Amino acid sequence: MPDQVLFALEVTINGLMAGVLYALVALGFVLIFKASGIFNYAQGVMALFAALTLVGIMEGQVPFEHLINATFGTGIHGFGWQVPAILAIVLTVVVMVIFAWVVNWLVLRHLVGQEPIILFMATIGLAYFLEGLGDMMWGSDIRTLDVGLPQGINTLVDQVTFDAFGYGLFIDNLDISATIIAIVLVAALVAFSQYTKEGRALRAVADDHQAALSVGISLNFIWVLTWSIAGFVALVAGIVWGAKSGVQFSLSLIALKALPVLMLGGFTSIPGAIVGGLIIGVGEKLFEFWVGPLVGGATENWFAYVLALVFLVFRPQGLFGERIIERV
Amino acid sequence: MSMTETHAPSEQQAETEALLDVRNIEVIYNSVILVLKGVSLQVPKGGITALLGGNGAGKTTALKAISNLLKSERGEVTKGQILYRGERVQDLVPSELVKRGVIQVMEGRHCFEHLTIEENLMTGAYTRRDGRARVEEDLDLVYTYFPRLKERRRSQAGYTSGGEQQMCAIGRALMSRPETILLDEPSMGLAPQLVEEIFGIVKDLNEREGVSFLLAEQNTNVALRFAHRGYILESGRIVMDGAAADLRENPDVKEFYLGMSDEGRKSFRDTRSYRRRKRWLS
Numbered sequence: 001m002p003d004q005v006l007f008a009l010e011v012t013i014n015g016l017m018a019g020v021l022y023a024l025v026a027l028g029f030v031l032i033f034k035a036s037g038i039f040n041y042a043q044g045v046m047a048l049f050a051a052l053t054l055v056g057i058m059e060g061q062v063p064f065e066h067l068i069n070a071t072f073g074t075g076i077h078g079f080g081w082q083v084p085a086i087l088a089i090v091l092t093v094v095v096m097v098i099f100a101w102v103v104n105w106l107v108l109r110h111l112v113g114q115e116p117i118i119l120f121m122a123t124i125g126l127a128y129f130l131e132g133l134g135d136m137m138w139g140s141d142i143r144t145l146d147v148g149l150p151q152g153i154n155t156l157v158d159q160v161t162f163d164a165f166g167y168g169l170f171i172d173n174l175d176i177s178a179t180i181i182a183i184v185l186v187a188a189l190v191a192f193s194q195y196t197k198e199g200r201a202l203r204a205v206a207d208d209h210q211a212a213l214s215v216g217i218s219l220n221f222i223w224v225l226t227w228s229i230a231g232f233v234a235l236v237a238g239i240v241w242g243a244k245s246g247v248q249f250s251l252s253l254i255a256l257k258a259l260p261v262l263m264l265g266g267f268t269s270i271p272g273a274i275v276g277g278l279i280i281g282v283g284e285k286l287f288e289f290w291v292g293p294l295v296g297g298a299t300e301n302w303f304a305y306v307l308a309l310v311f312l313v314f315r316p317q318g319l320f321g322e323r324i325i326e327r328v
Numbered sequence: 329m330s331m332t333e334t335h336a337p338s339e340q341q342a343e344t345e346a347l348l349d350v351r352n353i354e355v356i357y358n359s360v361i362l363v364l365k366g367v368s369l370q371v372p373k374g375g376i377t378a379l380l381g382g383n384g385a386g387k388t389t390a391l392k393a394i395s396n397l398l399k400s401e402r403g404e405v406t407k408g409q410i411l412y413r414g415e416r417v418q419d420l421v422p423s424e425l426v427k428r429g430v431i432q433v434m435e436g437r438h439c440f441e442h443l444t445i446e447e448n449l450m451t452g453a454y455t456r457r458d459g460r461a462r463v464e465e466d467l468d469l470v471y472t473y474f475p476r477l478k479e480r481r482r483s484q485a486g487y488t489s490g491g492e493q494q495m496c497a498i499g500r501a502l503m504s505r506p507e508t509i510l511l512d513e514p515s516m517g518l519a520p521q522l523v524e525e526i527f528g529i530v531k532d533l534n535e536r537e538g539v540s541f542l543l544a545e546q547n548t549n550v551a552l553r554f555a556h557r558g559y560i561l562e563s564g565r566i567v568m569d570g571a572a573a574d575l576r577e578n579p580d581v582k583e584f585y586l587g588m589s590d591e592g593r594k595s596f597r598d599t600r601s602y603r604r605r606k607r608w609l610s
Binding site: 112 | 395397400421422423425426427431432433434438439440441442443447448450451452454455500501504
């Protein structure tokens with residue numbers, strides 16, 4: 001096989017892996033949007049906050065360390081222990097659930113029945129608040145996150161493809177684990193929403209708030225649940241992205257990568273988020289590979305948006321967006 | 329009943345045990361719009377009570393005040409009391425009320441469009457804690473009352489017909505094992521034949537399952553044929569009440585709600601002014 005084709009294949013596979021990561025972020029948006037009609041601007045910051053919390057707990061950092069030291073003149077510097085990754089992840093999930101509950105209690109509860117744009121504004125406020133909170137709790141240093149996911153080139157793939165084609169494909173182990181994690185996560189989410197009572201209630205709320213209330217579904221509970229799940233998805237995205245490129249402020253900008261994915265896949269569709277993520281991942285890598293050299297490179301920054309715009313023009317509801325069911 | 333009713337209970341309540349007792353409630357939307365201006369009504373156990381009146385009379389508001397769905401529409405009960413089994417219920421959240429056996433079927437069906445018919449029905453059992461087997465039994469029961477739903481059980485509710493959606497909405501409410509169903513405008517947008525069918529099932533449910541109904545309807549004719557008692561609501565006030573049979577024979581009801589008079593049907597040109605004849609308004 002000619003090298004060019006093999007190289008394109010490698011680019012495609014890497015694009016798929018990157019797409020999985022985009023899909024993970026987009027998924028968080030879709031979940032909240034479906035259940036409550038809120039476009040949660042804070043999703044990216046939630047991923048950052050979750051990752052920061054995870055690192056902080058793992059390294060035995062004391063929350064609000066600087067603040068405590070500055071106020072009381074103490075010199076605390078960490079608990080001096082290390083928490084194993086699994087336990088730290090569980091604790092972080094607990095923190096995200098508490099966060100969901102607080103958001104619902106302080107903000108959403110009071111905005112029931114308001115226009116979507118008002119709720120959207122509320123989430124913008126929330127995003128900046130959470131950014132500051134993360135900063136204050138865990139500091140603003142760039143951290144490395146290592147929960148034990150394998151990293152580096154997958155030697156097996158390299159070896160096998162080298163023997164077969166005389167060219168070893170470079171596939172990162174981290175990308176492979178990210179893909180597996182994403183598949184498990186999506187399968188779990190689908191199973192939850194299709195086969196459990198709470199999942200059914202969640203879909204019911206997404207369809208009709210009033211009717212859901214009338215059959216005795218508690219909107220408060222469902223919203224806490226949705227935000228908890230979105231917090232969990234944010235944590236997973238934070239872990240994977242954090243392991244790839246460190247935990248730092250720019251992590252919250254992955255939300256910007258999710259936007260074109262949402263436009264492409266539709267805001268209300270979980271399969272849409274996944275397929276949209278994959279298309280954009282592969283699309284931008286291949287575009288960079290073939291067209292990039294002709295225009296001086298750096299196409300990855302804008303390609304996804306252009307693709308999304310084209311979609312907006314011809315298919316505004318996205319690939320898998322809801323066709324609106326209406327009957328008289 | 330008179331407005332000067334003091335708390336001399338016993339005799340009245342003894343003969344028809346009032347399950348739901350609404351006492352002189354006032355409802356205001358958005359803190360400014362007064363919709364109900366002192367409405368009192370009783371729903372006896374095991375009866376079908378009709379709440380009649382034209383557009384904008386306040387029927388839906390009255391029902392939502394009882395089921396506590398008002399709050400999500402920025403309405404509130406500012407005066408009066410709503411008692412269920414003698415207990416004040418107007419501060420409860422809707423899910424608490426559902427657990428106590430009061431559930432509303434909203435006007436315009438409000439099925440969950442993207443859920444299948446069966447999933448819709450199952451959401452009605454959301455508040456129940458008595459185990460899967462009992463819920464399955466009730467699902468079968470709903471299917472015996474609404475065989476058509478069984479045929480469509482796997483269809484998305486959004487793609488079923490209006491009649492099927494109305495049945496789905498009633499069936500969904502039944503899944504909560506209710507004692508009282510607040511049924512809002514079941515005839516809306518349905519063919520007369522289908523309206524008959526649905527009211528027939530409501531009557532069956534009432535007689536065989538012992539479910540009490542409070543029924544808000546514009547279709548006075550059908551409602552009074554199936555109900556035991558009726559209240560007539562007009563611009564936020566109850567203007568008349570009585571046994572359904574009496575209301576059907578009442579000349580004013582005949583003329584203004586059923587479109588008949590002693591001389592038979594009349595042209596609109598000859599209709600007497602409504603205001604002048606409204607002698608029962610205080």
